[in-house]
Amino acid sequence: MRNYFLLFLIVFVDTLFLLHNVSNISIGYKEALIYFQGNSFLHYLTDFSTSLFGKNDFALRVPILAFHVFNIFLMYEVGKYFVRKEEDALFAALIYALLPGVNSGAILINNVTIVIFFTLLFLLLYLKGFRYVSYVVLFVTIFIDDSFLVLYLSLAFYGYFVKDRVFMIFNVLLFIVSLFIWGVEFTGKPFGYFLDIFGAYGVIFSPFLFIYFFYAMYRILIKEKKDILWFISFTALVLSLIFSFRQKVRIEDFAAFVVIGVPLMVRVFFASYRIRLKRFRRIHKFFFVIVFGFLVVNFLILQCNKFLFLVYKNPSKHFASKFYFVKELARELKKMGVREVICKDEKLCLRLRFYGIEKGGNYLLSEKGGDSKGAKKVSIRYINRTVKSYYVSKINI
Numbered sequence: 001m002r003n004y005f006l007l008f009l010i011v012f013v014d015t016l017f018l019l020h021n022v023s024n025i026s027i028g029y030k031e032a033l034i035y036f037q038g039n040s041f042l043h044y045l046t047d048f049s050t051s052l053f054g055k056n057d058f059a060l061r062v063p064i065l066a067f068h069v070f071n072i073f074l075m076y077e078v079g080k081y082f083v084r085k086e087e088d089a090l091f092a093a094l095i096y097a098l099l100p101g102v103n104s105g106a107i108l109i110n111n112v113t114i115v116i117f118f119t120l121l122f123l124l125l126y127l128k129g130f131r132y133v134s135y136v137v138l139f140v141t142i143f144i145d146d147s148f149l150v151l152y153l154s155l156a157f158y159g160y161f162v163k164d165r166v167f168m169i170f171n172v173l174l175f176i177v178s179l180f181i182w183g184v185e186f187t188g189k190p191f192g193y194f195l196d197i198f199g200a201y202g203v204i205f206s207p208f209l210f211i212y213f214f215y216a217m218y219r220i221l222i223k224e225k226k227d228i229l230w231f232i233s234f235t236a237l238v239l240s241l242i243f244s245f246r247q248k249v250r251i252e253d254f255a256a257f258v259v260i261g262v263p264l265m266v267r268v269f270f271a272s273y274r275i276r277l278k279r280f281r282r283i284h285k286f287f288f289v290i291v292f293g294f295l296v297v298n299f300l301i302l303q304c305n306k307f308l309f310l311v312y313k314n315p316s317k318h319f320a321s322k323f324y325f326v327k328e329l330a331r332e333l334k335k336m337g338v339r340e341v342i343c344k345d346e347k348l349c350l351r352l353r354f355y356g357i358e359k360g361g362n363y364l365l366s367e368k369g370g371d372s373k374g375a376k377k378v379s380i381r382y383i384n385r386t387v388k389s390y391y392v393s394k395i396n397i
Contacts, residue, residue, distance in 0.1 A: 003076075003090050010090075011072050014097045015065070017303040018107050022061050024306050026326035027354045029347040031109040035060070036350065041144050042109055055354060057327065061107050067117045068106035072097050074120035079263035081127045082229055088270055092263040098299045099262075101204030101255060108323075111145045115256040118144065119151060123229065123260075138174060146182035147253040149175060154235035154257065158228050197244040200251045201237075204259065206298045208291045216268040217261065224268075233261025306382060315387040325388045328380045330355030333365075336376070338392060341365040364393050 027035070034042050035050075045063050053059035075096045079089035096102060105112040118141050125134035138155075141148045152175040159168030201210045217234050220226060236257035243249050273284045301308075306324075309315050318324070330352050333341065340361025343349035349359045366375075367390055375393035379386045 003086050006090055007073065007076055007093060010094055010097055011069055014072070014103075015069060018065055018068070018103065019058075021303060022057055022065070022107050025057070025107070025320070025323040026328075027057070027060065027351050028108070028323050029351060031060075032347075032350045032354060034109050035354065040111075041114070042111060046109060055356075060109065060354075064109060064113050065106055067113045068102070071102075071113065071116050071120060074117070074124060075260070075262070078120050078123050078127065078229070078260075079266070082227065082263040083267045084270065088266050089263065092266040095209075095266065095295070096259065096262050098295050099205055099209075099259060100298045100302050102259060103299065103302055110252060111147065112252050112256045115141075115145055115147055116260060118148075119232070119257060119260060123232075126228070135170060138171070142174060142178050142181060146178065147256065149178050149182070150236050150239060150254060150257055151232060152178060153239075154232045155228070157235060158231040161226065161231065193244040193248050194241065197240055197249050197251065201255075201258070204251070204255055206291075206295045208294050212269070212291060213261070213265045216265040219268055220264060229261060230264055232257050233259075233264065237261075309382045309387050310385060324382075325380050326351045327355060329378060329388075329390055330357050332378045332380075333357055333392065336378075336392065338363050341392070342395070362395055364395050366391050366393075 034040065035046050046060055049063045050056070050059045053062070072093050076089050076093040079092040080086055083089050083092065102113075102116075118137060122134050122137045122141075125131075125137060138152075141151070152171045156168050156171040156175060159165070159171060198210075204210070205213055214237075217230070217237060220230050221234065236254045240249050240251070240254035240258070269284075269288075273281060276284070305318070305320050308318055312318050315321060326348070333339075333352075334356070338361075339356070340358045341349070341352065341363045342360065343352070343365045345367070348365070353359065375391040378390045378392060380388040380390075
């Protein structure tokens with residue numbers, strides 16, 4: 001009971017932070033493409049949500065946030081099958097909730113959080129013995145996202161490893177069918193992106209934590225029992241690294257299956273920690289404080305990233321700048337009585353459309369002044385600092 005209380009507390013605090021971020025950011029260009037021009041699962045999900053709750057940022061992002069909340073609970077339930085104590089599973093859920101990549105995906109319109117949800121749901125059903133129901137979940141995932149190809153392949157390897165021929169054949173068939181539906185694209189000239197992919201995982205996990213995660217996966221490979229969760233996480237990690245030797249990898253196709261391996265990392269750490277006498281645990285405690293402290297700092301920086309606009313001399317260098325400004329710009333345009341604009345930046349126009357500013361009319365919107373006489377300057381200010389300026393001028397048509 002105590003563990004569930006702490007789990008709810010983790011979810012509550014995490015959700016408060018994420019809702020605060022939702023209130024600050026604006027719709028991104030890729031998100032606008034999904035919302036207005038897409039035909040994917042994400043498009044229909046966000047369209048349904050905004051039709052119920054209105055066209056606003058909360059309605060746009062709440063479905064993904066809801067999947068994230070479920071994922072934390074699922075991580076705890078699934079983790080209990082792979083760690084020694086329930087407290088360890090709780091700690092795995094906490095680490096998962098703190099991961100920078102997981103938190104970013106929790107409020108941005110992308111498939112990663114949804115992929116994690118269906119993968120954890122399958123695992124929970126499979127581990128609880130609801131074998132055929134778990135097969136149904138796997139079958140449904142064919143129609144959600146192409147990244148599930150990685151899951152089918154890893155499960156086929158696992159089926160072969162445990163000599164479960166039916167399970168292996170089922171996943172091979174899913175893999176083949178998914179190939180026909182989604183296809184696989186290999187583009188570009190051979191070029192090494194190995195360091196890039198390592199850097200991407202460092203951002204998703206936080207650098208020190210990923211180093212230990214990589215070590216844990218390797219340790220299990222050479223010394224410990226290889227279970228279904230390890231096959232999923234390790235296969236995704238290895239495939240992404242192999243492909244990075246050939247081409248630039250879409251990290252989102254692999255990251256969802258890598259991060260669910262967090263309980264295995266926790267298991268490796270506590271197994272190494274508890275086997276030692278108390279007086280020999282200092283080095284473990286030291287590295288734990290460093291790694292976990294760095295993870296918490298990364299989490300806080302991500303959640304409070306708006307304050308970083310005070311640090312950057314050029315606000316466009318802010319790592320999340322592409323998710324800011326537009327909401328405030330739309331608000332200022334409406335105050336001026338402008339409901340339609342012609343944008344020099346077509347991406348900006350599509351984003352403004354979500355906030356009720358349509359494309360067209362006889363007003364020109366530009367980031368540079370002097371396009372015409374009488375241009376009005378619109379300044380976006382964060383924390384009493386001007387971080388972006390636009391110019392609105394009337395044109396004769």
